[in-house]
Every structure is written in structure tokens, then in C-alpha cells.
Amino acid sequence: MTDKYLIEPDINFVKEIIGLGGDTLKKCFQCATCSVVCPISPDTKPFPRKEMIAASWGLKDRLVGNLDIWLCHHCGDCTTKCPRGAKPGEVLGAVRSYAITEYAAPKAIGKAVNNPKMLPLLMGIPVVIFLVLGLITGLLDFSPPLGEHGISHSMFFSTWLVDMIFVPLAGWVVIVFAMGLKRFINDIHENAVLEGKTDKQELDYVGLIKALFRVIPTILKQDKFSECSENKDRDLAHWMVFLSFIGLFIVTNVFFVALYGLQLHGPYSQLNPVKWLANISGVALVVGGILMIKNRLSKTDQTSVYKDWYLLGLVLGLGLTGMLTEMTRLAGMAGVTYAMYFVHLVFVFNLFAFLPFSKLAHLVYRTVAMAYNEWSGRK
Amino acid sequence: MTEDKTAPANGSILVVGGGISGLTTALEAAEVGYEVFLVEKNPYLGGRVAQLNQYFPKLCPPSCGLEINFRRIKDNPKITVLTQGEVEKIEGTPGSYDVTVALSPRLVNANCTACNDCVEACPVERDNEYNFNMDKTKAIYRPFEMAFPMRYAIDAAACKGSECGECAKVCKYDAIDLDMAAQTQNLKVGAVVWATGWEPYDAAKIDNLGFGQYPNVITNMMMERLAAPNGPTKGKITRPSDDKEPASVAFVQCAGSRDENYLPYCSYICCMASLKQATYIREQYPDAKVYIFYIDVRAPGQRYEKFYQKIKEDENVILIKGKVAEVSEDTATGNITVVAENAVTGEKVSQAVEMAVLATGMQPTAANAKLPADLTYNEDGFIINDFEKGGMFAAGCANKPSDVVTSNQNATGMALKAIQTLVRK
Numbered sequence: 001m002t003d004k005y006l007i008e009p010d011i012n013f014v015k016e017i018i019g020l021g022g023d024t025l026k027k028c029f030q031c032a033t034c035s036v037v038c039p040i041s042p043d044t045k046p047f048p049r050k051e052m053i054a055a056s057w058g059l060k061d062r063l064v065g066n067l068d069i070w071l072c073h074h075c076g077d078c079t080t081k082c083p084r085g086a087k088p089g090e091v092l093g094a095v096r097s098y099a100i101t102e103y104a105a106p107k108a109i110g111k112a113v114n115n116p117k118m119l120p121l122l123m124g125i126p127v128v129i130f131l132v133l134g135l136i137t138g139l140l141d142f143s144p145p146l147g148e149h150g151i152s153h154s155m156f157f158s159t160w161l162v163d164m165i166f167v168p169l170a171g172w173v174v175i176v177f178a179m180g181l182k183r184f185i186n187d188i189h190e191n192a193v194l195e196g197k198t199d200k201q202e203l204d205y206v207g208l209i210k211a212l213f214r215v216i217p218t219i220l221k222q223d224k225f226s227e228c229s230e231n232k233d234r235d236l237a238h239w240m241v242f243l244s245f246i247g248l249f250i251v252t253n254v255f256f257v258a259l260y261g262l263q264l265h266g267p268y269s270q271l272n273p274v275k276w277l278a279n280i281s282g283v284a285l286v287v288g289g290i291l292m293i294k295n296r297l298s299k300t301d302q303t304s305v306y307k308d309w310y311l312l313g314l315v316l317g318l319g320l321t322g323m324l325t326e327m328t329r330l331a332g333m334a335g336v337t338y339a340m341y342f343v344h345l346v347f348v349f350n351l352f353a354f355l356p357f358s359k360l361a362h363l364v365y366r367t368v369a370m371a372y373n374e375w376s377g378r379k
Numbered sequence: 380m381t382e383d384k385t386a387p388a389n390g391s392i393l394v395v396g397g398g399i400s401g402l403t404t405a406l407e408a409a410e411v412g413y414e415v416f417l418v419e420k421n422p423y424l425g426g427r428v429a430q431l432n433q434y435f436p437k438l439c440p441p442s443c444g445l446e447i448n449f450r451r452i453k454d455n456p457k458i459t460v461l462t463q464g465e466v467e468k469i470e471g472t473p474g475s476y477d478v479t480v481a482l483s484p485r486l487v488n489a490n491c492t493a494c495n496d497c498v499e500a501c502p503v504e505r506d507n508e509y510n511f512n513m514d515k516t517k518a519i520y521r522p523f524e525m526a527f528p529m530r531y532a533i534d535a536a537a538c539k540g541s542e543c544g545e546c547a548k549v550c551k552y553d554a555i556d557l558d559m560a561a562q563t564q565n566l567k568v569g570a571v572v573w574a575t576g577w578e579p580y581d582a583a584k585i586d587n588l589g590f591g592q593y594p595n596v597i598t599n600m601m602m603e604r605l606a607a608p609n610g611p612t613k614g615k616i617t618r619p620s621d622d623k624e625p626a627s628v629a630f631v632q633c634a635g636s637r638d639e640n641y642l643p644y645c646s647y648i649c650c651m652a653s654l655k656q657a658t659y660i661r662e663q664y665p666d667a668k669v670y671i672f673y674i675d676v677r678a679p680g681q682r683y684e685k686f687y688q689k690i691k692e693d694e695n696v697i698l699i700k701g702k703v704a705e706v707s708e709d710t711a712t713g714n715i716t717v718v719a720e721n722a723v724t725g726e727k728v729s730q731a732v733e734m735a736v737l738a739t740g741m742q743p744t745a746a747n748a749k750l751p752a753d754l755t756y757n758e759d760g761f762i763i764n765d766f767e768k769g770g771m772f773a774a775g776c777a778n779k780p781s782d783v784v785t786s787n788q789n790a791t792g793m794a795l796k797a798i799q800t801l802v803r804k
Contacts, residue, residue, distance in 0.1 A: 043727040
């Protein structure tokens with residue numbers, strides 16, 4: 001502990017955390033039960049007791065750039081065992097949501113993602129972009145002819161149009177994350193040094209990248225979730241959604257190469273192994289999404305706010321429209337399948353474009369935080 | 380006292396519970412001339428205080444205070460003591476209540492001289508609740524050395540009855556009546572004081588602190604019995620698993636207290652009790668280390684604060700700010716490891732000790748067994764005093780968790796409230 005520490009409470013920060021689902025934070029009386037019952041908290045400067053007092057005192061700087069809020073996997077063991085109902089797990093979730101908005105520029109998008117009133121606008125943006133670009137370029141055909149293998153979505157919504165929109169979008173996502181991460185890594189390091197979580201004074205990026213490779217197996221196996229005892233049901237659901245995203249990421253890239261490199265146009269045969277992966281991933285996404293929603297609804301001591309439903313809605317919507325697009329195509333329902341495909345692309349756009357601003361950004365921040373923690377030598 | 384005092388028709392007071400609060404209410408009312416019935420469910424008076432080794436902060440044994448009270452009762456013809464009695468029914472209004480008291484048979488009559496011959500003869504053993512089942516007594520037993528009334532009692536659940544009758548055979552005073560029947564007694568009283576006291580919270584309900592799983596995790600009330608000269612170990616503090624003298628002891632404060640999952644409130648006395656018990660250990664074992672894990676030490680008032688300061692000076696008493704939330708046992712040694720986060724340093728502490736004491740709180744007796752009367756309770760089972768309605772009052776820990784001093788003050792106040800009910804009638 002530093003000898004002197006001038007506390008500068010940020011009252012607005014406290015209010016925002018309360019609004020983001022941390023409404024119980026003031027109930028904490030610092031008994032530190034949470035830090036002990038947490039199955040994944042380290043022994044050196046464990047969380048979340050210190051985060052709870054920082055939240056209640058409005059010490060924004062101690063929280064936003066604090067890697068521990070990301071090491072937390074929201075097991076809920078702390079919330080269950082908390083003697084005051086202060087729900088540390090929920091408070092950290094709210095702080096993470098705040099931190100995502102802090103690191104992703106422009107902040108206005110982050111605010112919109114967390115505001116239910118802006119949902120029609122967010123969903124409307126891709127619709128307008130698709131229509132305007134499609135009509136200008138003529139790459140969107142509302143009465144498309146059949147392709148050589150029957151219904152082909154690219155006849156309706158050209159792959160050129162898809163890539164014209166989504167390739168730059170991917171670039172945008174990378175840039176937003178890169179800018180956020182630069183600040184994020186410096187902040188978590190500064191905070192770790194200040195709070196005595198690490199002995200290492202200088203950041204070492206090579207070391208960090210090596211550490212990243214060491215934590216990848218943990219992330220792939222979702223080991224941290226399996227250590228949770230309260231929210232065990234979520235383990236399988238989260239893992240299904242997580243792996244299906246990886247699966248779909250691989251599928252998208254393979255087909256991208258197939259299209260531009262090998263000049264192979266879809267739709268691809270159901271016997272193609274990549275297609276298998278796509279179908280398995282799609283089903284896993286739908287089932288995992290439903291399980292996650294069911295799990296959230298059944299957990300009465302867990303606070304669910306808009307940011308949670310927004311993401312779950314996108315995940316499930318993405319999976320459902322994707323599977324329905326394929327099924328209606330196979331059923332030969334041309335009009336329906338084109339409409340489904342359009343909606344599917346709207347979901348993909350939302351998930352993609354707002355990735356650095358939504359709760360889903362945890363996949364980047366948590367990964368980096370875990371790598372940093374591994375590098376820091378903390379016990 | 381006034382010269383022409385006329386006794387009112389229902390000029391008597393019923394006090395339910397013969398612990399320190401009930402004793403006080405009964406004596407204060409009787410000593411100004413009111414007739415008092417004191418009903419106690421145990422075969423002896425003194426309640427929880429009779430189980431304590433020492434009072435805080437003076438560190439004197441409660442036995443001398445109890446002895447004085449027993450003497451005052453003995454000398455006062457206004458008090459009728461009904462042990463092994465439980466109030467079954469109460470009807471009426473302030474100033475006039477009809478009370479039915481069920482009396483369990485003691486199976487030992489007033490001829491008993493406490494010679495102990497019966498105990499030698501009795502072939503049956505029972506768990507000794509007075510010592511929290513850490514030892515056994517025979518089915519016929521003396522509740523404790525200075526029990527009042529000084530008569531033996533037979534545990535009807537353990538006793539084999541007249542088919543055995545070994546005790547009756549050896550009793551020289553014809554004091555044993557194995558066929559003694561249960562009785563009901565009807566009383567007419569004008570006011571009732573409920574001094575039904577408290578139970579130690581059931582530590583086995585606290586799922587992460589190891590009580591009931593690991594023998595060397597005990598409760599603070601068990602520690603009182605271990606330290607008491609008339610306890611199961613004759614006052615020598617040893618740990619249950621192997622009777623070893625503990626070289627280190629951890630106190631777990633707020634064990635199941637101030638916790639919405641168990642007792643949501645503070646029991647007021649546990650911090651002081653643990654500080655006091657630290658002195659028991661330090662006195663017996665000059666090298667022993669005592670670790671007290673707390674959320675915040677509640678030592679209210681000048682005298683308690685001073686006591687806390689004094690204990691803090693002992694370098695072998697280590698106070699750690701952080702609630703213990705995990706307890707484990709080393710099966711080979713029986714040692715206990717308690718885990719907490721030291722909230723001052725922000726480090727997780729795993730402290731291995733030879734014995735751990737859970738500072739459990741008080742649960743009102745009425746929380747688990749509702750009283751047969753029209754009373755209002757708060758959500759935790761403490762009786763709320765309704766002075767406007769009057770007639771029935773709660774004293775001591777039936778009303779709120781409190782120490783002995785506060786209980787006595789409160790009990791004296793309730794004696795006055797009961798008297799006012801009679802006088803205003």
C-alpha cells in the first residue's frame with residue numbers, strides 16, 4: 001500500500017456501474033469472503049474484494065484498467081456466498097461493460113450498444129448500407145435467376161457486395177481493437193505494478209506474446225469455467241457457443257480462399273467436410289445460445305441487463321437465421337431463403353461491427369488479460 | 380413501601396425462562412413484594428450463563444453471581460420456581476392471564492441430598508448437553524456442581540425405568556420415584572415476562588467452515604465448556620481429536636453471523652467472547668499463538684474498547700482483518716487450515732492451526748419454537764415489545780442479542796413494566 005493515497009471519488013462512475021447491473025455494490029462491507037471463495041482468483045492480491053471497494057468509492061482508475069475484472073469469469077460463487085447480497089460477480093460484469101465502452105472509440109457507438117432505444121438504429125444501419133450499396137452497384141438482385149445448382153444466395157446478394165462491406169468492416173474492427181488494446185495493455189500493467197500484482201516493471205511484448213500461446217490451451221478448453229461451482233451449467237453452453245464461433249470463423253476463411261483463390265462458387269455440397277463443420281457449428285451456436293438464455297433466466301440471483309440480452313439475442317439470432325437460410329434454400333423456398341439471408345447478414349453486421357463495443361469484446365480483453373497475468377508471474 | 384398495600388387479585392407475575400434475564404426479572408419483582416412464578420424448561424436455573432467459564436471484561440467466573448441469585452431466590456417466599464416446565468397455553472388480557480404449564484417429571488423428589496450414590500449405580504449413559512455433548516453423564520445426573528435446585532434429575536429418554544431401578548435400590552433417602560407422572564399446573568397471573576433466551580446458532584449449517592466435519596473445529600460455546608473447571612476436560616483446553624494442547628488456535632469471527640445466508644444480524648457478544656477466550660488460551664499455554672480473523676472488531680463502549688486494546692498488546696494474539704471463508708483439515712495431523720484475504724495487505728492468508736473456534740452467534744429460542752402466546756416477532760425471531768398493548772414483555776436475549784450486563788438492565792426494566800401492568804389494572 002502506498003503511504004498516502006488521495007481518494008478522488010467519481011460519483012458518476014458509481015452511478016454508471018449501478019446502471020449497468022452493479023446496483024448492489026454499496027451493500028459490500030469488505031469481509032473478503034468473495035476473494036476466498038472465488039475458485040479462480042490468485043493468491044497475490046486476489047479479487048474481487050478490492051474491486052468492490054474501488055467501485056463503491058468511485059475509483060474509476062483502479063477498475064477500468066484493472067486486469068482482474070477480466071480474469072473474473074463470472075462464476076457467481078462470490079455472489080452466492082456473499083453475506084450481504086452485494087453480488088460481486090454482477091458488479092464486475094458491470095465494470096467490464098463500462099471498461100469496454102472506455103477502450104473502444106468512438107465512445108458514442110459504445111453508448112448506443114448499451115442503450116435499448118438505439119437498437120432499431122443499430123439494426124437499421126446495415127439495412128441501409130446493404131440497400132444503398134446494393135442498388136448503386138447493382139449487386140443486389142431482388143428477382144434473381146437460379147444458379148447452376150438451384151437456389152444460390154449469391155445471385156440475390158452478390159458475394160462481391162458481401163465482401164465489399166465485410167472486408168473493410170473487419171479492418172475497422174481490427175483498428176478499433178488495436179487502438180483500445182494499446183491503452184489497455186499499458187493501463188493494466190501500470191495498475192498491476194501499482195497494486196503489487198507483478199514484480200516486473202517493464203512491459204515486454206515478446207514475453208506477452210509467448211505467454212499468450214501458453215494460455216491458448218486454457219482458453220480453448222475453457223478450463224476456467226470448469227473451475228466454477230455455482231454457474232456450472234453455463235460451462236457447456238459457453239463452450240458450445242465459443243467453439244461454434246471458432247468453427248464458423250474457420251469456415252468463412254476457407255470459403256473466402258475457395259472463392260477468390262480457387263474460383264469455387266457456392267453453394268457447396270453437403271458432403272464437403274468444411275460444410276459439415278459449418279453445419280455442426282451452426283447447430284452448436286443455436287443450442288448453446290438457447291442454453292445460455294435458459295441458464296440466465298433460471299438464475300434468479302444473477303442480474304441480467306440489456307447488454308446481456310443484446311448479445312444473447314444477436315448470438316441466437318445469428319445462429320437461427322443462418323440455419324433457416326440453409327434449410328429454406330434446401331427446401332427450395334426462394335423468396336423466404338433470400339429474406340432469411342438478408343436478415344442473417346444484418347445480424348452478422350451487428351455482431352461484427354459492434355464487436356469492440358459490445359459485451360462480446362471480452363474475447364479480446366479477457367484473452368489479453370489472461371496472457372498478461374501469465375506473463376506477470378503472479379501466484 | 381406504602382403502609383396499606385392491598386394485594387391485587389391477579390397480583391402475580393409469570394417469568395418464562397430461568398437464565399440470567401429471567402432470574403433478574405423474577406428477583407427484582409419479588410423483592411418489591413410481588414408474587415412471581417419462574418418457569419424453566421431445564422432441570423436447573425442459570426441458563427447459558429451457567430455454561431460460561433468467565434465473564435468479559437472482568438474475567439471472573441459467573442458462578443459467584445449465580446450463587447448470589449440462587450441464594451436470593453431461596454430466601455424469598457414470593458418466588459415459586461417450576462423447573463422442567465414449559466408454558467403450554469396462555470389466555471386472557473393484560474392484568475388477567477390464565478396460564479397452563481406442563482411439568483415433565485424429574486423422577487427425583489425433594490428428598491434428594493445429592494449424595495451421588497445413584498450415579499454410581501446407574502448403568503446407562505447419555506450425551507451431556509450441558510457440555511455440548513463433549514462428554515457423557517449417567518441417565519441420573521446432577522446438571523452441574525452448583526445446580527439450583529440442588530437435586531439430581533433423570534433423563535427420561537435415556538433411563539430404562541422401573542425395570543432397571545438400580546438407582547432407586549441404592550438411594551438411602553427414598554428420593555427416586557420412577558413412576559412420577561407428568562403434571563399440568565394452572566396459574567393466574569397479571570403479567571408475563573418472556574425471558575426465553577437464545578440458542579447457539581447451529582454451526583453445522585455453515586457449509587464452508589468445517590464444523591461437524593473436522594473434530595478440531597469447535598464453537599465458542601464449546602470453548603467455554605473446555606475452559607471451565609467443571610467442563611469435560613476439567614478446564615484444560617485440549618483439542619477434541621487427540622486431547623493435544625493446541626499450540627495455535629484460530630478464531631473465526633462472524634461465523635454464520637451478519638450473513639444473509641445464515642443469521643443476518645450481529646450477535647453483539649462474539650467479538651468480546653473471542654477476545655476473552657484468547658486470554659484463556661494465552662494463560663494456559665504461554666507460547667501458543669492465537670489468530671483472530673474478523674470483519675471488524677466490535678468492542679462497544681469504554682470498558683470493552685479498553686479490553687480490546689489490552690488484548691491487542693499481546694504479541695501472540697494476531698488480529699487479521701478478513702473473514703474466513705474456507706476451512707480444511709490435514710487428515711494426518713488433524714490440523715486445520717483457515718483461509719482468508721487480509722483486507723489490509725490484500726494477500727490471501729492460509730493459516731494452519733491446531734484448532735479453530737467458530738464465533739457463532741445467538742439465535743432466539745423462539746426462532747425455532749414459537750411461543751404459545753400472542754406476541755410479535757421480528758424476521759429473525761426476536762420478540763418485539765409492544766408497550767402500548769402491554770401485559771407481556773420480552774427480556775434479555777429473547778428481545779435482542781445482548782451481553783449479560785445489558786440483559787440484566789433490560790430484565791430489570793421489564794420487571795418494572797410487569798409491575799406497572801398489575802398496578803394500573
